[in-house]
Amino acid sequence: MNPVKKKSKKKASNRRHPSVSIRDVAKRANVSIATVSRAVNGITSVDPELAKRVWKAVEEVGYVPNPQARALVSGRSHMLGLIVSEITNPFFPELVQEFENLAVAQGYEVMIGSTNYDPARTESLIRRMLQRNVDGVAVMTFGIEEDLVKKLVEGEFPLVFVDAGPKLPNIRVLKVNYGEGIREAVQHLAALGHRSIAFISGPLRLRSAMARRDAFSNSMNELGLTAPAGHIVEGDHTMEGGMAAIEQILSHAELPTAVVCSNDMTAIGVFHGLHRTTNTVPSDISVVGFDDIHLAQFMLPPLTTVQMSCKLLASAAVQALRAGIEPDHPRAAQKEWHIPTHLVVRQSSTFPRGTLPALRRKAAADPANAK
Amino acid sequence: MNPVKKKSKKKASNRRHPSVSIRDVAKRANVSIATVSRAVNGITSVDPELAKRVWKAVEEVGYVPNPQARALVSGRSHMLGLIVSEITNPFFPELVQEFENLAVAQGYEVMIGSTNYDPARTESLIRRMLQRNVDGVAVMTFGIEEDLVKKLVEGEFPLVFVDAGPKLPNIRVLKVNYGEGIREAVQHLAALGHRSIAFISGPLRLRSAMARRDAFSNSMNELGLTAPAGHIVEGDHTMEGGMAAIEQILSHAELPTAVVCSNDMTAIGVFHGLHRTTNTVPSDISVVGFDDIHLAQFMLPPLTTVQMSCKLLASAAVQALRAGIEPDHPRAAQKEWHIPTHLVVRQSSTFPRGTLPALRRKAAADPANAK
């Protein structure tokens, strides 16, 4: 109420913490704030001697640029959006981890979100990312819904998709070579003697799920094999889905001797379903997964699976994003990145049941015998 | 070069996207920007009639406040930091998911990071969060390193810890009642007839790991049992660690009939190690986990484990954080939140080996028999 003490000192900032600003550096180095900004941002037109003085001052006063202010004026937040389908599917945390490491190492922060296959959720997620002004978004849901694309696409906002995406200058695509790894898987099984191989797909709304299923069919055809309709069933990339799917397959007239799954979680569900129906993996049925999550090697038996390197995926995603964001990035023109996949053979695949005992025994002896 | 066309129109903003500012709303509603701000932020001193007009204008021009600008001036970013130890441990994604859902529903964004038990990484993580000006941080690493605390603690920055933390006005603690669930586990095993029960702890630097181990010892003592030194070994909360630990235990003179693990990942590693040494779960050795991750019920056999609800944990964390951030939060004074734990019995625990066959058979018949 006292009208006298109106003018408080201009200090006493609102921020909670460091609160040493560019001005302090300028004062310390005895230059203008513009010079400090230029030096810090590595603009070449500043005298090296002077720049050194500035950097010294930065050290001394412990200056850290305020990202909010920086974003406000420059329009770039140095944040990357990362959208995955389901953070609780172990494949994604591995991907997130790699992505984050890379992004941070390159001066970006990352905003993560999972869609849970829910369009509404997805939309709100995108809205939030746009609102927070991320510099670009990597949509690693392995098969995005179209409307979602449209939402994001307006403008020349940098975007990275997996597998497929509209051909636009701002959009980069990570092409995963599913065929490669899946062919290896099918050939591996065929070489062991399997002729009746089933496939459990992911949710077919997802492009990638479709691609994997087609890769399977193609690989079968190449070998002159075909899977009857009842041997190709749709799962949903969860353990529950895998369990349901294998039960459906088991109810089919002809029992397959092997089953290939669209991801590792599905395979785990299959293990479980098979166990419940007193089938044994791999002696009754061989199982092959996809993704090669860390967990795969700890399954009982360890899971034969197709590896899709999330290191590679993450690194490509970050690179592609930066290519879209930074005006003169070396790879600015590159629109596609290619990701290979490869089979990793473990112990969930072996000769089909009913094969000569000699062979069977040999195979059984091979795996577990520590101690 | 032409000195004439200096003055470009003041439009053509730097931002990539929406770019409709508070000023546009003000113009549309024919009020000052101050009024718009007040209306939007629900300051009561604005006439309801006018407020309605403002809101209408907001709708019409599609205004969305810019969080950066907002943060810059208000000092609050509406971002919450969430630090976990290892995003690749399936327990944490489940927690992250819940946390994020709650935070977003309450108007906050979340910045996630995992320490991987690496102090350097942890420090950089915290630095980044502070720099990005998060409003508060939940440290859900279940036993934080002390120096990390110090780094954060200066100032009255809102912090939430699990299990333990300095008693300071800005710090809130989520107290997990490990004793409860672990006692249930031990009693469950004892009731089945187990007398020789081993324990695999987490990394003992972690407070929570210590707490779980102590809870185990106490529960054993209560029943007049003791575990020999060689039966209590230190793991590291990973599958690899669990495998190594069980091998160490198996090398001990006296073989336990059951083993309790400090978390589910450890238990999975134990399953694997036991399998490699041709022991069967649960007929040779019963195994009990901790956390009750989703995966637990899909193990073979499904894992008996102590449930620690990440829903509860997440909700408490968000609540506690808000209590520290918002000046007049109803629970501002509450410093502790309590989280219960409970045993979930599945099929990885049964009577000890060597118990009368009759009992054994009965137990074996009980679980799996679908089809």
Added chain:
DNA sequence: CTGACTTTGGGAAACGCTTTCCAAGATGCG
């Protein structure tokens, strides 16, 4: 009817930074 309060709403000053525009000094060329 007047003076003292209370509401309301507007103008303008931050917030911390980037970037444009200019001036001044240095350099080159005819």
Added chain:
DNA sequence: CGCATCTTGGAAAGCGTTTCCCAAAGTCAG
């Protein structure tokens, strides 16, 4: 030697908000 071209560094204009301070208008008692 004078004019044009480069470098460098400083001043200042924003970026989109919130919030402080006042003025205007309304309310009420004396």
